Amino acid sequence: MTSRCILITGAGSGIGAGVAAELAKAGHHIVLTDLDRNAVESVAQQIRADGGSAEALALDVTSDDSVAAALAAVSRPVDVLINNAGLQHVAPLEEFPIAKWDFLIQVMLVGVARLTRALLPGMRARGFGRIVNIGSIHSLVASPFKSAYVAAKHGLLGFSKVIALETADTDITVNTICPTYVKTPLVDKQIADQARTRGIPESQVVSDVMLKPMPKGVFIGFDELAGIAAFLISPPARNITGHTIDVDGGWTVQ
Numbered sequence: 461m462t463s464r465c466i467l468i469t470g471a472g473s474g475i476g477a478g479v480a481a482e483l484a485k486a487g488h489h490i491v492l493t494d495l496d497r498n499a500v501e502s503v504a505q506q507i508r509a510d511g512g513s514a515e516a517l518a519l520d521v522t523s524d525d526s527v528a529a530a531l532a533a534v535s536r537p538v539d540v541l542i543n544n545a546g547l548q549h550v551a552p553l554e555e556f557p558i559a560k561w562d563f564l565i566q567v568m569l570v571g572v573a574r575l576t577r578a579l580l581p582g583m584r585a586r587g588f589g590r591i592v593n594i595g596s597i598h599s600l601v602a603s604p605f606k607s608a609y610v611a612a613k614h615g616l617l618g619f620s621k622v623i624a625l626e627t628a629d630t631d632i633t634v635n636t637i638c639p640t641y642v643k644t645p646l647v648d649k650q651i652a653d654q655a656r657t658r659g660i661p662e663s664q665v666v667s668d669v670m671l672k673p674m675p676k677g678v679f680i681g682f683d684e685l686a687g688i689a690a691f692l693i694s695p696p697a698r699n700i701t702g703h704t705i706d707v708d709g710g711w712t713v714q
């Protein structure tokens with residue numbers, strides 16, 4: 461396996477931090493970035509304590525200046541970009557503040573375009589690049605009260621298909637991993653929000669809203685997402701581009 465330099469957005473928590481730890485164990489250098497500088501520094505310290513290679517940088521995916529400053533400070537060329545930063549807001553559209561709606565799109569759609577746009581020239585110059593987006597089951601299907609999130613995650617697939625075509629002349633691929641629920645702070649907050657919005661207990665949100673539509677009925681693990689990312693950046697996946705890998709326990713084949 462070739463050791464790659466992998467930049468992950470939103471790596472201070474949840475999936476970004478979990479996938480970073482797994483990919484570091486596989487021998488890759490990880491550039492952990494997040495809004496929250498302290499959070500990524502502590503993830504980087506843990507990776508280094510476990511014998512891995514990692515650096516931490518503050519990076520707000522909604523800001524050109526922040527992205528430029530972070531990329532200027534990265535210690536080595538970035539081979540792989542994992543677009544992971546995200547957030548959720550659960551509310552019926554009539555009660556969904558438009559500023560919040562816009563912000564979710566800025567982070568999970570425009571932010572992905574901003575990072576990809578910033579890193580593509582270097583990838584092109586070196587003749588290699590892999591872009592792995594963290595999409596969602598909500599890139600493929602809808603749930604009520606998540607209009608901004610579902611719109612952003614569906615939009616991500618259209619964006620990725622276009623960039624797959626625009627980079628088809630070189631060894632760059634762009635793909636999207638679409639998992640169902642992963643137990644992270646984002647989901648813990650959502651369990652509470654959904655319980656309030658739907659007027660049901662939190663345990664019922666987990667059993668009836670989150671896990672019931674998925675035939676396998678379990679939360680997805682970080683190891684699954686890291687393993688799929690590792691495959692997507694490996695040589696056998698060099699002609700897989702513009703696609704999704706759906707980690708949905710059978711949800712969308714029903």
Ligand SMILES: NC(=O)c1ccc[n+]([C@@H]2O[C@H](COP(=O)([O-])OP(=O)(O)OC[C@H]3O[C@@H](n4cnc5c(N)ncnc54)[C@H](O)[C@@H]3O)[C@@H](O)[C@H]2O)c1
Nearest residue numbers: 470472473474475495520521544545546596641642644646
């Ligand atoms: N947890 C799930 O069930 C699940 C399922 C499918 C997809 N996802 C996706 O996985 C990704 C990570 O989610 P998570 O569950 O780990 O959430 P999380 O809340 O644990 O972590 C998200 C991270 O993104 C960071 N972030 C938010 N806005 C940012 C910005 N503007 N710039 C940089 N960083 C920013 C946060 O600081 C945080 O560290 C998201 O894109 C989410 O949509 C999550």
